[in-house]
Amino acid sequence: MKGNLKKNFVCGGVSYNAIITLPDFFEPKPQTIHSCHYNETIGNTGAGKALALSKLGFHTTFHTLFGADEYTNKVKLYLNQPNLDVLYVIDPNGTERHLNILNSKGERISIFTNPSSENPLIEYKQYRKKIEASDYVVINISNYCRNFLPMCKELNKEVWTDLHDYDGSNSYHQDFIDASDYIFFSSENIKGYKSFMVQMIEVGKKLVVCTHGGNGATIYPKKKEWIYEPDLLDFALINSNGAGDSFFSGFLYAYSNGKIIQECMKFGAIAGALCVNSGELVSENLNKNILETNYLEYYQI
Template identity: 80%
Template sequence: MGVKSKKIFVCGGVSYNAVITLPEFFKPKPQTIHFCEYNETIGNTGAGKALSLSKLGFETLLHTLIGADDYGNKVKSYLNQPNLEVVYEVDPKGTERHLNLLNSKGERISIFTNPNSENPIIDYEQYKRRIKSSDLVVINISNYCRNFIPVCKALNKDIWTDLHDYDGINIYHQDFIDASDYIFFSSENIKDYKLFMVQMIQAGKKLVVCTHANNGATAYTQKKEWIYEPALLDFEFVNSNGAGDSFFSGFLFAYSQGKTIHECMKYATIAGALCVNTNELVSENLNKRKLETIYLEYYQI
């Protein structure tokens, strides 16, 4: 008998993005740029996590906002995947859109050309049953998602969140920080990421993980153990779009199987490496067998 798939509830944004990849960011002066890579595809952290989690075998429920427009139809087509159920509210502002500028270092500048509605009218209580039946709950930092926090807390559900490029002081993130039990974030904009990680564990968080793009990732545990995992740099770099979400999902894949944090960081690193090897939000090669194969290749002695 096979192991039963874990159920996971993901709340987060979905967008249809224009992605421009450059060798390096241009200097702030008038100019014409002739050479770049351009792609239009689904984006945003709700989509990135839901797609990668479903590819790794989780029974995934994504709650999101989608506009009643052509971009929304494209997004729904992308999200029509095995193991993924999408429940969405129609956003009167239309489907969220971003312009993402990426460089060869894995850095990103995101311009929200059409943000989603910050406080749509939603009956959050109707999702109690679905959240209660989930083994894991991921609350992303789209503004409307903070309204799911009281529902999760009433059900005594642990919350996983991703603060992305949090700078250490932006009050926008505070509700998500206070509510979450497991925190992921990037060291990109924060002055002292290790200090923040220590503060979070002291505040009662169960785990904090910080990613450093192509410089790897660091975890800090309740046992006050630092775990650093270097990036896998053997994979051809295409762009970094979605790599953090795939890293997150790779970690959860291993965590849900009872792996150690050391092992989880390695699986996460593999998933992130697969993502930077594609133009899409999630690698078409991402699956459980692929993760296990690469794990054996790189980490088994």
Template identity: 60%
Template sequence: MKNIFIIGGASYNSVITLNEFPKAIPQTIHNCHFNETIGNTGAGKALTLSKLEFNTTFHSLIGNDTFGEKVQSLLQEPNLNFISDIDPKGTERHLNIMNSRGERISIFMNPSSDTPTINYSKFEKKLVKSDYVIVNIANYCRHILSVCEKLNKEVWTDLHDYDGKNVYHQDFINAAAYIFLSSDNLPDYKPFMKAQIDNGKELVVCTHGKDGATAYTKEGVWIEVPIIDNYKMNNANGAGDSFFSGFLYGFSKGYGTKKCMQFGTIISGLCIESEAITSNKLSKELVESEFSKYYVK
């Protein structure tokens, strides 16, 4: 089993799903689909990768509260070691409003602390033993980047809906060898991707929701992979983290970039059919079967 260390991003979320986003007028909405569950980018990656049989260590902040207890209970999975520090602000909480196309409005009802008191050197043994290190863009995670550099550990990061200019993300961009992002706020994404490879990055991958994904390699090759239409949209929460995890699954096996993206496409497709941030039926066997179904001629 490959060892993965993930830091940052666990919350307890309220999720409302509507056919369309409400118009910006006073109104009463009488019917919606509603559920509460674990969320956030670190939890999504950790749950997905542990189901793919990676030996996964995941660190996040949680509060000393009932929501923190719920987060911990939902991370009690095989292959997943959840470690935490207490956030004095309480457990992070989001309100996600989804529409039928999988688009999302995310409201941070209780963000995590930006600068909690943490001894980052305590992660060194875990980092040394890790085959892959994923640093998410929660503010407290930026302080582990220097530890990764000291230990000569390559960093994977997910910039999410980065707009190409927000200085908040720059530390993560500078530190990462492998960069993922979405084109939601960066429609002209190719210049950014090319600039990162020119700056010495190993790989940049940009996802486009229903329009698939684009990769740019250090060899200067563009690769496009479409979605699989057979997966039916139920809930898009976690789809980007599932794509990231599927890509890493293929990467860990030494596959080429296109095949890694195809695994990402499968696992994100399975995710959107589920109400959770990762498919409850996910397994290596299912993923390999789906790959044979859609990509092996």
């Protein structure tokens, strides 16, 4: 069965997160908060994309960092999924951990309580065959992942990346920008996001997608036409963690199946909506049949 599946190589972070959900963010003053919703679960953008893509029928190889600590076993339980092969290096800093504070609008404050190592010792050449055999290569912006980029170029592999809350000038992101053919990012911290999108197409990118939190997403492809897709509002907001990764994965699912760009955006919107309607990083209900059924229900009336 696996031989018939499209293959992905995804590299990026995985973390074990503590999540606090409040009606509103608290004021920056000393205080005691007596009531909140609290849970612990897997997080991070590498894991979010790897899990979502594997649920959507891709045979996914996920490269990441684990710590030699108690959190690793917890993370491994979440990653023990069909179609998902996990390759990892032990990070001397330990498993990455975040404290995420969410409000009822889906906004987030993320605190890295234990960040991963910037440059762990990795023999990158051993993953060459995995990348070469992949139909799609997704390089997330964990610092160690930038060292996969020269290999992707050498193998003539197109790179998909997600710049997240890129501000338009942070030099940290430049290697990923230069090496990528397909770019996703958020409008949260960038002024004039459309100018950045136009610039990227002018330097040769295949397409650029900008997500707007709870306000939909915009794409600018090589045809140089603006396409906006609103969010699906019929899904109650429970937890916004991972919504961008699910949007990315729904888009790539449709793209890999030859859908036109407008349809890809709609499949991304469905996957993102399923995510925010779940308390987990990736919806327990996500699969390609659910995507196709929801597409017919919401867009083929």
